[in-house]
Amino acid sequence: MSDNLNPNLDRRAFLKGATTVIGAGALASTGLTALAPAEAVISVAFLDGDNLIPLQWLTSAHAPFERVQITVEAHGKGAITGVTANFGKYPFHAWTAGGGSGRFEMPVDSVKGLSFTVFQGDSKVALLMGNSSGVKLREGKYIIAAGRVNWKLFRAESGVLLGAGGKPTSLQHVLISVERA
Secondary structure (H helix, E strand, O other): OOOOOOOOOOHHHHHHHHHHHHHHHHHHHHOEEEOOOOOOOEEEEEEEOOEEEEHHHOOOOOOOOOEEEEEEEEEOOOOEEEEEEOOOOOOEEEEEOOOOOEEEEEEOEOOOEEEEEEEEOOEEEEEEEEOOOOOEOOOEEEEEEEOOOOHHHOEEEOOEEEOHHHOEOOOOEEEEEEEEO
């Protein structure tokens, strides 16, 4: 007699599920939340002058925001295919692969802060930036890249992301600028 309510999992299915749960927990503590398969991972850094600070290292926020001016621009080609700003009744497609830059105003939710969805192929990752727990919202530039990025290997100069040897990088990245409106 088979037990349909408690099926046996093979080792691969168990490990894949465990990885997803562990990864989602780690992302949630940094303000990033996996919305799809575990392979959807983004890295985000805050550009503080010419220094790149991994987002999870931001410990303080600027004074609470009510409304912000957002500029989205992408550099290079890669796995990131779109960015959606989540506010109001309908999400706003802020950037799509192949598109240029965009600029718009966005309200800041007093509880959630700013909410974006970053698309990687068929997967997506939620990015929340607020004034409470998790990622702290600051006025400035945020750099988003697909995968796990060691931001120590990069630097910025005049807002341009540079790799080894001080040369412009081929790493695809999306730059989100946040300004008080």
